[in-house]
Amino acid sequence: xxxxxxxxxxxxxxxxxxxxxxxxxxxxxxxxxxxxxxxxxxxxxxxxxxxxxxxxxxxxxxxxxxxxxxxxxxxxxxxxxxxxxxxxxxxxxxxxxxxxxxxxxxxxxxxxxxxxxxxxxxxxxxxxxxxxxxxxxxxxxxxxxxxxxxxxxxxxxxxxxxxxxxxxxxxxxxxxxxxxxxxxxxxxxxxxxxxxxxxxxxxxxxxxxxxxxxxxxxxxxxxxxxxxxxxxxxxxxxxxxxxxxxxxxxxxxxxxxxxxxxxxxxxxxxxxxxxxxxxxxxxxxxxxxxxxxxxxxxxxxxxxxxxxxxxxxxxxxxxxxxxxxxxxxxxxxxxxxxxxxxxxxxxxxxxxxxxxxxxxxxxxxxxxxxxxxxxxxxxxxxxxxxxxxxxxxxxxxxxxxxxxxxxxxxxxxxx
Numbered sequence: 001x002x003x004x005x006x007x008x009x010x011x012x013x014x015x016x017x018x019x020x021x022x023x024x025x026x027x028x029x030x031x032x033x034x035x036x037x038x039x040x041x042x043x044x045x046x047x048x049x050x051x052x053x054x055x056x057x058x059x060x061x062x063x064x065x066x067x068x069x070x071x072x073x074x075x076x077x078x079x080x081x082x083x084x085x086x087x088x089x090x091x092x093x094x095x096x097x098x099x100x101x102x103x104x105x106x107x108x109x110x111x112x113x114x115x116x117x118x119x120x121x122x123x124x125x126x127x128x129x130x131x132x133x134x135x136x137x138x139x140x141x142x143x144x145x146x147x148x149x150x151x152x153x154x155x156x157x158x159x160x161x162x163x164x165x166x167x168x169x170x171x172x173x174x175x176x177x178x179x180x181x182x183x184x185x186x187x188x189x190x191x192x193x194x195x196x197x198x199x200x201x202x203x204x205x206x207x208x209x210x211x212x213x214x215x216x217x218x219x220x221x222x223x224x225x226x227x228x229x230x231x232x233x234x235x236x237x238x239x240x241x242x243x244x245x246x247x248x249x250x251x252x253x254x255x256x257x258x259x260x261x262x263x264x265x266x267x268x269x270x271x272x273x274x275x276x277x278x279x280x281x282x283x284x285x286x287x288x289x290x291x292x293x294x295x296x297x298x299x300x301x302x303x304x305x306x307x308x309x310x311x312x313x314x315x316x317x318x319x320x321x322x323x324x325x326x327x328x329x330x331x332x333x334x335x336x337x338x339x340x341x342x343x344x345x346x347x348x349x350x351x352x353x354x355x356x357x358x359x360x361x362x363x364x365x366x367x368x369x370x371x372x373x374x375x376x377x378x379x380x381x382x383x384x385x386x387x388x389x390x391x392x393x394x395x396x397x398x399x400x401x402x403x404x405x406x407x408x409x410x411x412x413x414x415x
Contacts, residue, residue, distance in 0.1 A: 022215030027131060030204060034127055037205040041123060044116040051109035059102030064090040065269075074276065081276045089269035091299070093260065100257035107250035111243045117414065118239035125411035127203050129404045131212075134196040136400040137189050138214045140393055144186045147389045151179050154385070157371075158378065171378045178382055182389075218399055220350070221406035223343065224413065231336050237414045240328055248321040255314035262307030267297035332412060339408050346402035353395035360388040 035041065067087040074081035158171040201208045225233050235241060301307060367381045 022217070023135075023219040026213050026215060027128065030127060030131065030200070031124055033204045033206070034123060035120060038123060038203060039205060041116070041120055044119045048109065048112040048116045051105075051112040055102055055105045055109060058105045059098050061093075061098070062091050064088055083276050084274045086272040086274075087269060088271075089267055089295075092266040092268065094263035094265065095260075097257060097260040097263075100253050100260060104250045104253035104257055107246045107253060111246035111250065114239045114243040114246060118243065121239060121411045121414055123203065124415075125407050127200065128407040130196055130199055130203070132218070132400040132403045132407070134193065134200060134212060135214050135218050136396050137193040137196060139218075139396045141186065141189045141193065143389065143392045143396070144182055144189060147385070148179060148182050148186065150385065151175055151182065154381070155179070161372075174379065174382055178386065218396075218403065220399055221403045223340075223406060223409060224415070227340060230340075230409070231333060234332055234336055234409075234412045235329060238328075238332060238412055239414045241325065241332070242414075244321050244325045244328060248318060248325070251314050251317040251321060255311055255318070258307065258310035258314055261310065262301050262304065264301065265299040267295075267299065269295045269297075271295065335412060336409070339405050339412075343402060343405040343409070346398045346405060349398035350395060350402065353391045353398060357388060357391040357395065360384055360391055364388060 065088070067085075067089070069085040069087070070083070074083050155172060155175040158175060162169060162172065197210075197212050198208045200212050201210050223230065364381065364384045367377055367384060371378050371381055
């Protein structure tokens with residue numbers, strides 16, 4: 001009997017060994033795999049590269065016009081008949097038009113890049129959160145298995161007392177009830193772990209049955225900045241805010257370009273005429289081709305409504321992005337406050353459940369000794385043991401939730 005009690009007391013709290021640095025090493029490796037392999041992220045980057053290709057398209061002069069004319073009935077001149085003509089004409093927009101269009105396209109491309117970066121940050125947050133839940137489920141399986149072993153020791157203890165005539169079969173049946181509940185809970189944890197493993201491998205775009213490494217100890221993360229400067233840092237670094245700012249700059253340049261498009265355009269051209277020889281002319285330039293320098297024209301934008309529409313469109317889009325920016329800041333402020341609340345709550349729960357586990361362990365030790373001597377309080381032994389299991393699981397869940405809160409703050413910061 002004493003051997004059973006001593007073994008049970010030692011088994012109740014088994015220390016964990018390992019280094020918290022394992023978490024960072026494993027997560028960094030998985031983040032790199034995700035960044036390199038995730039197809040959704042690749043799609044966002046391709047959209048950014050496509051947007052970059054628009055910059056040279058809008059910042060280049062329009063193609064020159066080339067014209068060829070053949071005179072079916074040659075035009076007779078003093079120097080000979082004109083047989084054919086070639087013309088080359090180049091249009092030039094108003095000064096600064098191409099630069100404004102190029103700047104608008106460049107800012108639009110930068111907005112696409114921030115969309116890509118935000119997608120990457122969001123993907124990293126999803127991976128981290130899922131990984132922390134995977135760790136919690138892994139630890140929950142370990143803790144539940146340990147408690148199943150403890151209950152089996154309780155069962156042996158009750159059988160010894162029943163054989164000695166110091167307990168009834170009710171004690172054994174109570175242990176059976178607890179064991180059935182724990183084995184059902186263990187099965188759910190195992191199914192959850194498999195589901196999370198599939199989810200993690202899907203994000204990393206690798207075989208769904210690939211193993212996922214878990215450290216023995218999960219590093220407890222802290223906020224990257226003090227709380228008094230954290231929100232300002234989010235406003236400055238958030239990728240969605242940056243996306244809106246680049247869109248706003250793009251529409252401002254679009255307005256400038258629209259105003260310049262409504263200004264006159266210039267056309268410069270040259271003509272080359274092939275001239276045949278006039279047999280009746282003694283002019284030394286007889287039959288010499290004619291090169292006409294240059295012709296200059298101006299395109300006058302008379303119909304102003306379409307240019308006014310382009311300007312108003314750009315202005316309304318700017319107003320829209322300004323409103324979007326204010327709305328996004330309001331949303332970020334709420335998310336920041338809610339996440340910091342979750343962070344603080346998780347921190348308190350870690351401390352609470354650690355303290356509760358120590359107290360519950362002491363109570364359980366006393367109750368086990370009491371039960372071994374007078375066969376009383378067996379139901380209380382099971383209740384405290386169940387509480388101790390709950391405190392251990394709650395502590396691990398609080399650590400997972402705290403790290404998830406830090407991961408979301410890092411997402412808001414654009415990390």
